[in-house]
Amino acid sequence: MAGKPTLAVIGATGAVGAVMLQILSQHKDIWGDIRLVSSPRPAGRKLVVRGEVCEVIPLSEEALTGVDVALFLVPAEVSARWAPIAAAKGAVVVDSSAAFRLDADVPLVVPEVNPHAARIRPRGIVASPHDTTLALIPAIGALHAEFGLRELVVASYQAASGAGREAVSALRDQLSLVAGTELGTGPGDVRRAVGDRAEPFPAPLALNVVPWSGTLQDGGWSSEELGLRDETRKILGLPRLRVAATFVRVPVVTTHSLAVHARFENEVTVERAHEILATSPGVVLYDDPAAGDFPTPADVVGTDPTWVGRVRRSPDDPCALDLFVCGDNLRKGAALNSAQIAEAIAAELPF
Amino acid sequence: MAGKPTLAVIGATGAVGAVMLQILSQHKDIWGDIRLVSSPRPAGRKLVVRGEVCEVIPLSEEALTGVDVALFLVPAEVSARWAPIAAAKGAVVVDSSAAFRLDADVPLVVPEVNPHAARIRPRGIVASPHDTTLALIPAIGALHAEFGLRELVVASYQAASGAGREAVSALRDQLSLVAGTELGTGPGDVRRAVGDRAEPFPAPLALNVVPWSGTLQDGGWSSEELGLRDETRKILGLPRLRVAATFVRVPVVTTHSLAVHARFENEVTVERAHEILATSPGVVLYDDPAAGDFPTPADVVGTDPTWVGRVRRSPDDPCALDLFVCGDNLRKGAALNSAQIAEAIAAELPF
Structure with missing residues (x-):
C-alpha cells in the first residue's frame, strides 16, 4: 500500500x-x-x-x-x-x-x-x-434537531441541469427561439415556436414552468416527489414523517430552489431558527428582505452550501416555519x- | 335613460x-x-x-x-x-x-x-x-364547498406581467441578454450580465426565480403572501383558515401558477375531486400525467378559466389534496x- x-x-x-x-x-x-x-x-x-x-x-x-x-x-x-x-x-x-x-x-x-x-x-x-433532497436536508436537518420535525410541504423550482446536459442544451435552444420576440402572451404561442425542441421536457421550458419531473407513480405522484418523501424519512430516521411535494421544472440552468412549509413538534421562533441556520455546517443564512437579501439560483450557483432565506413563522401555527432554500444541484446536489x-x-x- | x-x-x-x-x-x-x-x-x-x-x-x-x-x-x-x-x-x-x-x-x-x-x-x-388569489379561488372554492377547507399551503410561480408592463419589458430585455450565452453556471454571472436591467425585480428574473413580490410586512412576510391569506379567508367566509404562502416570481410573461397543498375537514378522493373540478364554473380540469396533460402557463395564457392538474391525495393524510393550478393573471386575474x-x-x- x-x-x-x-x-x-x-x-x-x-x-x-x-x-x-x-x-x-x-x-x-x-x-x-x-x-x-x-x-x-x-x-x-x-x-x-x-x-x-x-x-x-x-x-x-x-x-x-x-x-x-x-x-x-x-x-x-x-x-x-x-x-x-x-x-x-x-x-x-x-x-x-x-x-x-x-x-x-x-x-x-x-x-x-x-x-x-x-x-x-x-x-x-x-x-x-437525490439532488432535490440535498438542497433541503442540511437546513431542515438542523431545524429538526432543535424543534422536532413533524411535517413538510414542499414545492420545487428545479433547474434544467437536474435533467442532464441535453436538458440544458434544450433550454438554451428554446431561450434563443423566444428571446427578442413577443411570445408568451397567446395560448400555445411558446409551444408552437419551440416545436419539437421541448424535449427532454414534457412541455417547453423557456417562458414557462413545467409541473413534472420523474416517472408516473400510483395516485398521480411522480417518482421524484415520492423520492423526496422516502429519502427525507430515511435520512432523518423519521419513518412516519408527513411529506407532500409538488415538483416543478423552471427555466434556470443550475441550482434547485424549494419553498418549504415545515411543521414541528415544538414552538418555533424566527430568531432561534436564524441562530441554528447561521451556525449549521453546509448552510448559509441569507435572510434580510429589507436589504433585498434572499437566495436566488443565479447567485447561489457554483457554491457548495444550501442557502436559506425568507424564514417566517406561520401566522396561524406557532409550530410551523416557511422558508426558501437554494442549492446547486451539481455541487452539493x-x-x-x-x-x-x-x-x-x-x-x-x-x- | x-x-x-x-x-x-x-x-x-x-x-x-x-x-x-x-x-x-x-x-x-x-x-x-x-x-x-x-x-x-x-x-x-x-x-x-x-x-x-x-x-x-x-x-x-x-x-x-x-x-x-x-x-x-x-x-x-x-x-x-x-x-x-x-x-x-x-x-x-x-x-x-x-x-x-x-x-x-x-x-x-x-x-x-x-x-x-x-x-x-x-x-x-x-x-x-389580487391576481394570485384569483388563480386559486375558483378551484379551491369548489373543493371547499364539498370537503370543508381547513388549511392551505401555497407556493407561487408568478408571471412578470403581474408586476406591470415595465416588468414584462425588463424580462424581455434580460432574456435577450442571456439567450445564446453560457450564462447561468457561475455565481453571479447572470446578475453581472443583467446589470441594472434587473429592475423592477429585486434580482434578475431571466434564468432565475426571485422569492419576493410585494412589500415587507411584520415577521418577514410580503404583503402579497399575507394578502392571499386575508383575501381567501374573506371570500370563503373562513376567518380562521390557516394559510401559509411563499410567493416567487418566475421568468414567465403572463399566467400565474400555484402549487397548492389543501387540507380539508373531510376525507378526500382524487375521483371525487376530479368530478367537482370538471363541473365547476370557471375551472378546467386538465389532469392526465400519463398523457402529459397538466397545465403550464404557456398553454393557459390567453384563456379565461383556472386550469387544474396534478391532483393527488396526500400519501400521509387522507384529508389533504395537492394540486397545481394556472390562471391568466391579466384575464381572470x-x-x-x-x-x-x-x-x-x-x-x-x-x-
Missing part, C-alpha cells in the same frame, strides 16, 4: 463528473491513485484532475480491481449492475444514483446530518440522496455530497 | 385595460355608453371597443358623472382617491386594486364562488381579488373577474 487509498470515479466524463474533478482538485488531497472511468465511448479522453492529465479508462471488472473507494456518478441502471461488482472486489462504493437509495441495507448519507450512518454498510455501498461521503470513508480506512 | 347602463373604464390605456376592452367587445353587449378614462397623459388617445373607435378622456369628477358602473383598473392610490368620488356620484364601483379588498364594508367577490356578496355594498364599492362582477351588478340595476 502506498499509504493512501485508491479512488475510482465512474462517470468521470459526465456533467457531475466534471464538477467532481474540480472538487477533487480543490479539496485536501487524501487520495493515492485516482482512476477516471467512463462508458466505452468517451474512454481514452484525457481529463485533468489535481493538476495532472489522466486518461479515462472504460468501465470493466479490471478497472474496478484494487480500488478502495469507488464513486459512481452514472445512471441508476449502470450503478445497479456495476456497484455490486465493485463492492465484491473490496471497494467501498459511494453511489449518487437512485439505484440503492431506498435499499434497507444501504445507508443514505448527508455528512452534515447523519455521518455515522455511513459506517454500517452491509452491501459495501453508501448512497447519496451530486458531486460534493458524494465526495464528502468518500472522504469520510477514506479517513476511516486502515491506511 | 336609454335602457342600458353607462359603464366607465378607468385605466383603459393600461395592460389590464387593454384586456378589458377585448372582453367588453367579446361578451354579450349589455352596456349603453362605454366611457374610456385614463390619467391625463394618455387621454385623447383613441381605442377600439365593441368595434367602435372611442376617445379616451381624462379622469375627473365630470368623467364620473352619470355613470352607472365604474370599473377601476388603476393603482391602489388612484382607486383610494377616486373610487369614493364615483360612488358618491351614484356609480357602483368595481375596483381591481388592493385599496378596498380588506375593507369590512366592501365585498370581495369571485362570481363563481360568492356572487351574492356583491349585493351588500355599504360604500357602493365591490372589490376584485384582473380584467375578466372585474367584468363579471360589473355584468352581474348591471343585470340587477333598475333598467
